[in-house]
Amino acid sequence: MHQTSPGVERAVAGARDRAEQAGAGAVRLGHYVLALLEEDEGRPAVLLEHIGVSVPAVRGALRAGETPVAPDVAVLFNAARAWSIAHRHDPEFLTDAFLIAVLRASDAFRASCAALGFTPERLESVLIKSESRAAEPVSEVTVFAITEPTAEVDAARVLDASFNRAREAARVLEDYARFVLDDRFLTQEVKELRHGLAAAAQKLPPRVLVASRETLRDVGTTATAASEYERASPAHVAVVNLKRLQESLRSLEEFGKVFGPDLGRTLEALRYRAYTLERALTIGAGSRERLATARLYVLLTRAQCVASLDWTLREAARGGADVFQLREKGMPDRELLPLARDVRAWTREAGVLFIVNDRPDIARLCDADGVHLGQDDITVKDARRVLGPDPLIGVSTHSVEQVRQAVLDGADYIGIGPTFPSKTKAFDRFPGLDFVRAATAETALPTFALGGIGARNIAEVIAAGARRVAVSAAISTADDPERAAQVLKAALTHSPL
Numbered sequence: 001m002h003q004t005s006p007g008v009e010r011a012v013a014g015a016r017d018r019a020e021q022a023g024a025g026a027v028r029l030g031h032y033v034l035a036l037l038e039e040d041e042g043r044p045a046v047l048l049e050h051i052g053v054s055v056p057a058v059r060g061a062l063r064a065g066e067t068p069v070a071p072d073v074a075v076l077f078n079a080a081r082a083w084s085i086a087h088r089h090d091p092e093f094l095t096d097a098f099l100i101a102v103l104r105a106s107d108a109f110r111a112s113c114a115a116l117g118f119t120p121e122r123l124e125s126v127l128i129k130s131e132s133r134a135a136e137p138v139s140e141v142t143v144f145a146i147t148e149p150t151a152e153v154d155a156a157r158v159l160d161a162s163f164n165r166a167r168e169a170a171r172v173l174e175d176y177a178r179f180v181l182d183d184r185f186l187t188q189e190v191k192e193l194r195h196g197l198a199a200a201a202q203k204l205p206p207r208v209l210v211a212s213r214e215t216l217r218d219v220g221t222t223a224t225a226a227s228e229y230e231r232a233s234p235a236h237v238a239v240v241n242l243k244r245l246q247e248s249l250r251s252l253e254e255f256g257k258v259f260g261p262d263l264g265r266t267l268e269a270l271r272y273r274a275y276t277l278e279r280a281l282t283i284g285a286g287s288r289e290r291l292a293t294a295r296l297y298v299l300l301t302r303a304q305c306v307a308s309l310d311w312t313l314r315e316a317a318r319g320g321a322d323v324f325q326l327r328e329k330g331m332p333d334r335e336l337l338p339l340a341r342d343v344r345a346w347t348r349e350a351g352v353l354f355i356v357n358d359r360p361d362i363a364r365l366c367d368a369d370g371v372h373l374g375q376d377d378i379t380v381k382d383a384r385r386v387l388g389p390d391p392l393i394g395v396s397t398h399s400v401e402q403v404r405q406a407v408l409d410g411a412d413y414i415g416i417g418p419t420f421p422s423k424t425k426a427f428d429r430f431p432g433l434d435f436v437r438a439a440t441a442e443t444a445l446p447t448f449a450l451g452g453i454g455a456r457n458i459a460e461v462i463a464a465g466a467r468r469v470a471v472s473a474a475i476s477t478a479d480d481p482e483r484a485a486q487v488l489k490a491a492l493t494h495s496p497l
């Protein structure tokens with residue numbers, strides 16, 4: 001029974017997958033090297049880069065050409081183990097020893113790798129601090145030796161394990177954002193955080209990081225709790241991995257300080273970024289659930305309604321409107337709060353959602369379902385202080401940058417507009433249908449296109465990607481708000497969400 005590191009196990013499995021995908025029948029030596037180089041920050045990749053070999057170039061060459069069939073994996077394991085015992089007095093071998101064994105398995109393969117700039121001897125020269133080398137001046141090369149116990153190496157072991165844990169958690173979150181939320185922006189955000197981790201790892205002297213890479217000696221790798229196997233849903237997987245990411249980042253930050261304030265600060269910034277992502281990833285899922293079937297959102301201003309506000313609301317709700325916003329711009333608070341309480345009662349009766357425009361305080365006092373905030377209103381963060389974690393918070397946006405910021409701020413839904421000139425509010429600029437296209441492609445949060453939308457142009461808005469709209473005049477000035485809502489709702493429900 002061979003004792004290998006998780007990295008070697010991953011490489012063996014990866015080589016088999018590659019052979020299978022290529023329909024190669026047998027695992028080839030190139031498959032092993034490609035699998036060993038899979039992780040950019042893995043030991044073999046760091047080693048090659050250290051001796052000036054371009055990892056992408058090696059990958060490209062190995063993918064392009066056929067390499068010799070590999071011997072049985074047990075033969076390679078024997079060779080790697082012998083190398084590890086000889087040079088490290090340790091039968092537990094790591095990915096670098098395995099790479100050397102693979103290179104030595106065939107003269108032809110060794111020659112083709114030499115042409116790419118690396119040989120087993122060259123790798124050994126960096127890994128082994130031999131007797132003859134001890135006389136040479138100390139260079140970066142010599143300190144790759146694994147056996148030197150220093151405080152830096154101890155700290156780097158923690159960093160190495162934490163970097164790996166953080167990267168793995170980030171990878172899971174990236175998959176969640178991409179395949180579960182189907183959210184382009186959040187996928188990109190998680191990817192950038194992952195790259196930020198790789199860049200932070202580069203700030204460590206490579207000698208220290210590589211010298212510390214002894215995952216198989218980490219007693220924690222075998223300790224598992226029963227809860228490790230319990231995940232109720234993809235959202236639960238995301239929550240667990242967000243925690244894992246934050247814990248790893250905290251550990252990285254603390255031990256990173258051993259290498260100076262610079263690394264500590266970089267890691268602290270990454271930890272805050274992870275908190276921001278937590279808000280965006282977890283809020284996104286919850287609010288999408290509450291707004292899952294909401295398609296038609298109506299902004300009501302009492303003075304703008306051709307009939308009474310409560311009649312307009314009830315009729316529109318009968319026609320299929322799902323959300324109502326009370327938008328009273330200049331009404332005195334003494335009038336606004338009782339009106340908001342009335343609207344709360346009417347919307348409850350109608351079984352629809354109720355949002356207050358601009359005013360989290362009024363929203364809270366009348367027990368609304370949420371508040372809507374524009375770019376000049378108070379921030380999402382401050383509104384949360386007033387409302388607590390549950391009520392919905394919507395944010396108006398007029399550019400893709402504002403959409404991204406709203407997602408990171410923790411908005412539950414987004415207003416995107418103005419699409420067309422509006423009778424309700426005057427605008428100087430119209431981001432229009434291009435913005436509808438860009439915003440709906442950018443985020444998976446519920447987005448409501450608005451501004452001058454009505455029965456005559458809703459098809460264009462839907463064609464641009466909108467699946468939800470918010471309207472005001474189209475309902476409040478309609479003689480038959482029920483029919484007006486029905487027409488808009490029918491057009492929307494034609495296109496699946």
Ligand SMILES: Cc1ncc(COP(=O)(O)OP(=O)(O)O)c(N)n1
Nearest residue numbers: 357358372373374375396415448470
């Ligand atoms: C759903 C929705 N989207 C956008 C707005 C506009 O909000 P804001 O930019 O704050 O402008 P005012 O409506 O407050 O004048 C909205 N109210 N609702």
Ligand SMILES: Cc1nc(C(=O)O)sc1CCOP(=O)(O)O
Nearest residue numbers: 417418422424451452471472473
């Ligand atoms: C209040 C408001 N905000 C907009 C934005 O784009 O932010 S558009 C808009 C007016 C929406 O009313 P109507 O449907 O009557 O044009």
Ligand SMILES: [Mg+2]
Nearest residue numbers: 358373374377
């Ligand atoms: Mg506002």
